[in-house]
Amino acid sequence: MVKDSLLQKEYELGFTYTRSTGPVVGKFLTGLKNRQIFGNRATDGRVIVPPMEYDPETFQPLNDFVQVSDAGVIESWCWVSKPRSSHPSAVPFAWAMIKLDGADISMIHHIVTNEQNRVVTGARVKALWIDQPVGFISDIRCFVLEED
């Protein structure tokens, strides 16, 4: 048998899903479109951000929405020095768990700064919004460090 040289081909498989948000995630995304961040109050009184559809302890539907601040505190973080194409930032950034003022649960987002040494647990950050929010998590372009 003749051994032909290996044939290779790049191709892309795309699943172009549109997903329904449901009323709770919809409320969160609608808030983002208006540069507002909503959580909701769990049965034990904690404010959860992003809002949850059901209480993690009692499994009751949660509807008591609470607006929280778009600024908060870094609870934990991980520096990404070489971002990949699917990352939200082309320049080095930090994934971070951020507890927004008024929330009891931290939310994951990313922080962009050229002062890597200031990214520490406990540091304050605030949302940097895009110019024309569309109702998506990337309406928050990133979080940035608040000035000292």
Place this chain on the structure above:
Amino acid sequence: MDNKNKEVIDAIEAPIYLKYNFTAGLAPARFLSQLKQGVLTGQRCPKCDNVYVPPRGSCPACGVATEEEVVLGDKATVQSFTIVSIPIPGNPIQPPYIVANLVPDGANISFIHLMSECVNEEVRIGQRVTAIWKPKEEWDFAMDNIRYFKPLDEPDVPAELIGHLSVNGTEN
């Protein structure tokens, strides 16, 4: 979908794209190279004699490598088919059209291809068809060098003989 003009967000676009770099193994590379020359080929199992198309390089029944190349003709038999009535996003073919499992003469398994130049309602299992190739200058390493199969004016093949014809279309 555009959320820009929506007051309440109730849906989001959430596409998933998977990027592949497909490497054809030895048997598929050989098969595709022959297709580029306008020749349909299979491979025969040295143990059970089954001819596979497209060849994968081994016989799944016997677990042995298949190396003997078999040149197949353009004629085939309809083993099963479906009439597609729903448009598929990204597919340029307008429904209704026929997708069929076709067994080329000389092979023992079918592959999937299109049928055309036929009356959809008259397509049937056992029907004889032949390959319609694209113009030679358009041939590539691709199965769609064959544009489609069209019916032949030949007697139907009895169900029990489908997949058991020799390469010249006679009963084995």
